Amino acid sequence: xxxxxxxxxxxxxxxxxxxxxxxxxxxxxxxxxxxxxxxxxxxxxxxxxxxxxxxxxxxxxxxxxxxxxxxxxxxxxxxxxxxxxxxxxxxxxxxxxxxxxxxxxxxxxxxxxxxxxxxxxxxxxxxxxxxxxxxxxxxxxxxxxxxxxxxxxxxxxxxxxxxxxxxxxxxxxxxxxxxxxxxxxxxxxxxxxxxxxxxxxxxxxxxxxxxxxxxxxxxxxxxxxxxxxxxxxxxxxxxxxxxxxxxxxxxxxxxxxxxxxxxxxxxxxxxxxxxxxxxxxxxxxxxxxxxxxxxxxxxxxxxxxxxxxxxxxxxxxxxxxxxxxxxxxxxxx
Amino acid sequence: xxxxxxxxxxxxxxxxxxxxxxxxxxxxxxxxxxxxxxxxxxxxxxxxxxxxxxxxxxxxxxxxxxxxxxxxxxxxxxxxxxxxxxxxxxxxxxxxxxxxxxxxxxxxxxxxxxxxxxxxxxxxxxxxxxxxxxxxxxxxxxxxxxxxxxxxxxxxxxxxxxxxxxxxxxxxxxxxxxxxxxxxxxxxxxxxxxxxxxxxxxxxxxxxxxxxxxxxxxxxxxxxxxxxxxxxxxxxxxxxxxxxxxxxxxxxxxxxxxxxxxxxxxxxxxxxxxxxxxxxxxxxxxxxxxxxxxxxxxxxxxxxxxxxxxxxxxxxxxxxxxxxxxxxxxxxx
DNA sequence: AATCAATTAGAAAGCGCTTTCTTATTTTTG
DNA sequence: CAAAAATAAGAAAGCGCTTTCTAATTGATT
Numbered sequence: 200x201x202x203x204x205x206x207x208x209x210x211x212x213x214x215x216x217x218x219x220x221x222x223x224x225x226x227x228x229x230x231x232x233x234x235x236x237x238x239x240x241x242x243x244x245x246x247x248x249x250x251x252x253x254x255x256x257x258x259x260x261x262x263x264x265x266x267x268x269x270x271x272x273x274x275x276x277x278x279x280x281x282x283x284x285x286x287x288x289x290x291x292x293x294x295x296x297x298x299x300x301x302x303x304x305x306x307x308x309x310x311x312x313x314x315x316x317x318x319x320x321x322x323x324x325x326x327x328x329x330x331x332x333x334x335x336x337x338x339x340x341x342x343x344x345x346x347x348x349x350x351x352x353x354x355x356x357x358x359x360x361x362x363x364x365x366x367x368x369x370x371x372x373x374x375x376x377x378x379x380x381x382x383x384x385x386x387x388x389x390x391x392x393x394x395x396x397x398x399x400x401x402x403x404x405x406x407x408x409x410x411x412x413x414x415x416x417x418x419x420x421x422x423x424x425x426x427x428x429x430x431x432x433x434x435x436x437x438x439x440x441x442x443x444x445x446x447x448x449x450x451x452x453x454x455x456x457x458x459x460x461x462x463x464x465x466x467x468x469x470x471x472x473x474x475x476x477x478x479x480x481x482x483x484x485x486x487x488x489x490x491x492x493x494x495x496x497x498x499x500x501x502x503x504x505x506x507x508x509x510x511x512x513x514x515x516x517x518x519x520x521x522x523x524x525x526x527x528x529x530x531x532x
Numbered sequence: 533x534x535x536x537x538x539x540x541x542x543x544x545x546x547x548x549x550x551x552x553x554x555x556x557x558x559x560x561x562x563x564x565x566x567x568x569x570x571x572x573x574x575x576x577x578x579x580x581x582x583x584x585x586x587x588x589x590x591x592x593x594x595x596x597x598x599x600x601x602x603x604x605x606x607x608x609x610x611x612x613x614x615x616x617x618x619x620x621x622x623x624x625x626x627x628x629x630x631x632x633x634x635x636x637x638x639x640x641x642x643x644x645x646x647x648x649x650x651x652x653x654x655x656x657x658x659x660x661x662x663x664x665x666x667x668x669x670x671x672x673x674x675x676x677x678x679x680x681x682x683x684x685x686x687x688x689x690x691x692x693x694x695x696x697x698x699x700x701x702x703x704x705x706x707x708x709x710x711x712x713x714x715x716x717x718x719x720x721x722x723x724x725x726x727x728x729x730x731x732x733x734x735x736x737x738x739x740x741x742x743x744x745x746x747x748x749x750x751x752x753x754x755x756x757x758x759x760x761x762x763x764x765x766x767x768x769x770x771x772x773x774x775x776x777x778x779x780x781x782x783x784x785x786x787x788x789x790x791x792x793x794x795x796x797x798x799x800x801x802x803x804x805x806x807x808x809x810x811x812x813x814x815x816x817x818x819x820x821x822x823x824x825x826x827x828x829x830x831x832x833x834x835x836x837x838x839x840x841x842x843x844x845x846x847x848x849x850x851x852x853x854x855x856x857x858x859x860x861x862x863x864x865x
Numbered sequence: 866a867a868t869c870a871a872t873t874a875g876a877a878a879g880c881g882c883t884t885t886c887t888t889a890t891t892t893t894t895g
Numbered sequence: 896c897a898a899a900a901a902t903a904a905g906a907a908a909g910c911g912c913t914t915t916c917t918a919a920t921t922g923a924t925t
Binding site: 535536537547548551552554555558579580581582583584585586587588 | 882883
């Protein structure tokens, strides 16, 4: 590996000059510049990014924290972040939080120890204060799909309440009146907002909110199944079901089928997120789209602006929209 | 951020001594050692990994190349690599190849420029020679799910031929005699081997190999659909279909359903890979399991051995196994 | 033509570590 | 007990860059 010294030597200039043409910040005599460029090419010189980082205290890398690597939702997120950042020649260090406070803290520590210039996170367990502190203490933080008081400009978020509202409104418009709901975990604000939206839709339609028709799930496929069984055991009839994400919807669907129900006739089901497999399930899932890829891209652009002096437009708020497929059907009666 | 100097000063020793206790390689007087440790704690000192990398020419990071980030198969791969490497305090820099030669080369260049200590790749387009050269030139390479002549010990691979064999044998055992096959792209050896296995099963059963029953797909969901349509248009009857991966199987299933077929009665379908959504599709997919996570883990361990002096056992060859679900059924007649 | 300002190139310091080389101290040995 | 060997701490060089500081050259100004 040639160093900047060899380039300087070959070009017959000092290494300062080489550095200057490499970084293009200061003006360099045209002749010398060409000599340097020639030498660079001939030696196939590539600057050592570690040395550069040490000298200018910046690694051109941004840490990304996600709960899991093998879920389509976060796959979309990472895909968007990676391509946006890579286009700017920044690299991405990915770390996994597993939905667990300790692991998330650990992951952040890890990313910090790697001298990332910034962090882009889909943080599940870390409390707001921690994130605030992180951002103040030193390294800029962007939060995907989460709102934190005092960090507004660093947060991209979805109108989850509206999403919940859209899902239920769709069912109401199809004539359903008895609509069950499997929510996400009570600790997560998106889950709570989606549920809020559901309730608002019911209220607007003049329908009562029956707690017997609400099951508290944890966003896992299993809880879709467990939720459906539990709801049915409660013996309050319902003709439609909203699930707060697609995983639970998928679990509920396969459970319903195991129960011998025929879908969507016996039960209309709506999911949330529109993850990639939503159209693999049968009947193809009606769901609420979550523009996670765009949110992630915006988070990346925010960091590009904040840390690397770019000037992209960033959109922070996103609207969900309904994607009607085949898992919902008119209620006859 | 405190540096090693402040630690040395506070502990009243030289920075060499601090470095020595930090790295634990040379022996240090017990008293001094304790003083250093105390100072480290009090200052909450964390070594600067960039400086360390510059000094010892090693970044403790390994580059990972995958074709895409948002596919379950590669999600499993990354998950395994990340957790294995992170447990050894190495970090992972992920780069995307998009199944395209140019992009893959680019991605590798990128990872090299980031001074990775090694590369773990699921390379699709890069030719064997390129990989060999890479490995020789400087940085150790581990290949997941691919065999390269001359790089045997660096390759984990699946017995794809056997996988294809198992899929078709399963259908034969169910009494099917007319078995169609949608293969992966001709350029990929795993695709070719799976097809070989299919043919071997047919031959062993004394059945002819009818090219009219083979469609050349590209592993995409769309090609599952296109393949099925094309095969049916050829007017050679078949009662079962093997698809060389789950995506194409899923495409074929949803196409079959759109055609009004009832599954699995009208057509038994087998997939390959057992990706996470295989049980979301309906009927739940019978498929051949691909232990990609284990392969990936082994690739990571190989690198841990080769570059970081660990001594894990590594398994290089993996056997697929059949996962029978509900998309295949006995052929009556 | 002489002075001053503006450019531009080179020298050298510094980023925060590791590691070799020295030197001082302790331990071993005949 | 003196000399040789082993041990451990410090000094300093070096990893490959960026950037400040200094010096030299050129151009502008009166």
